[in-house]
Structures are given as C-alpha cells and as structure tokens.
Amino acid sequence: MATSALDLPEGYYAIRDPHTPDLFSYWRRHDAKTRRGTRPEFTAWPPKARTGPILYKADVPADLHGRARAEWVNTWYGKHRAPYTAAVVDTIASDPIAAGRRFAALTVRCCQCGRALRDALSKAYGIGPDCREGIPAEILALYFTPRVGRAHADHEAGKAASR
Ligand SMILES: [Zn+2]
Numbered sequence: 672m673a674t675s676a677l678d679l680p681e682g683y684y685a686i687r688d689p690h691t692p693d694l695f696s697y698w699r700r701h702d703a704k705t706r707r708g709t710r711p712e713f714t715a716w717p718p719k720a721r722t723g724p725i726l727y728k729a730d731v732p733a734d735l736h737g738r739a740r741a742e743w744v745n746t747w748y749g750k751h752r753a754p755y756t757a758a759v760v761d762t763i764a765s766d767p768i769a770a771g772r773r774f775a776a777l778t779v780r781c782c783q784c785g786r787a788l789r790d791a792l793s794k795a796y797g798i799g800p801d802c803r804e805g806i807p808a809e810i811l812a813l814y815f816t817p818r819v820g821r822a823h824a825d826h827e828a829g830k831a832a833s834r
Pocket residue numbers: 781782783784785786798799800801802
C-alpha cells in the first residue's frame with residue numbers, strides 16, 4: 672500500500688526528484704500548530720519552491736469556464752500532480768534517514784528543525800544540539816556515520832556541483 676505523506680516522520684528531506692532526476696528536491700513534513708491543535712503538512716522546501724509538474728494558467732483551455740474549468744484542473748492534478756507527490760513520498764519513505772541526512776549535507780541545516788548547523792559534530796549527525804537531545808541514542812546512531820555519510824554526501828554534492 673502506498674505511504675501517505677502524513678505518515679512520514681516530521682523533518683526535512685532531500686531526494687533525487689522523481690520528475691527532474693538531475694535535481695534534488697527538498698521537502699518538509701511538519702505538524703503546524705493551530706488554535707485547535709495541530710495540522711499535518713507536507714510541503715516543498717523552501718515554501719516557494721516549485722517542483723514537479725506545474726499547471727500554468729496558459730495550459731488550461733481558454734474556452735473552459737466555471738465548473739468545466741474546475742473539473743479540467745482537477746483531472747489534471749489527479750493525472751500529473753498526484754502521481755508525482757506519491758513518487759516523492761515513496762522515495763522518502765523508502766529511507767527517511769538517508770533523505771534527512773542528504774538534506775543536512777546539501778543545505779548544512781538540521782534535518783529535524785531546519786536551522787543552520789554550526790559545529791562539526793552537528794554536521795556529522797545532520798542534526799543540531801537541541802534536536803539531538805530529544806532523539807533516543809539508538810536512533811541517533813543511525814544518523815551518525817561520519818566517514819561513510821561524509822563520503823556519500825561529498826559524492827552527491829560533487830555530482831550536483833559538476834552539472
Ligand atoms: Zn534541529
């Protein structure tokens with residue numbers, strides 16, 4: 672069964688984009704605080720990033736109006752945007768830790784809270800000191816793979832930079 676975006680752990684992720692595989696896309700799964708509790712969100716990062724198939728006004732047939740237009744747009748989203756989002760979620764769900772580490776390596780930001788990583792230890796984890804406090808040691812250990820992780824990150828960053 673396909674994973675729902677809202678089943679992903681909260682945090683930031685980077686993946687090779689399913690729509691544009693020569694680029695990385697960045698994602699955030701977040702429980703937004705509201706007056707009534709929390710509202711789960713899954714969005715591209717940064718918030719204005721435009722990734723995947725995008726419908727432009729000019730692409731909608733000009734002779735459609737009102738409900739017919741709304742239906743056309745709905746169908747377009749179901750056909751193009753929904754499978755893209757599903758592929759993004761599946762990619763992250765297949766290895767959320769790798770996707771989190773990749774986010775930290777590529778952006779030098781904490782993959783839990785998105786703040787800048789400052790010291791070497793935080794960079795080795797991909798997680799800042801405040802967030803590390805809340806994570807059980809055995810989970811944290813999965814993030815801390817300094818040499819393998821570093822080599823992998825450098826390799827990917829190198830590939831990204833060489834394009
Ligand atoms: Zn953090």
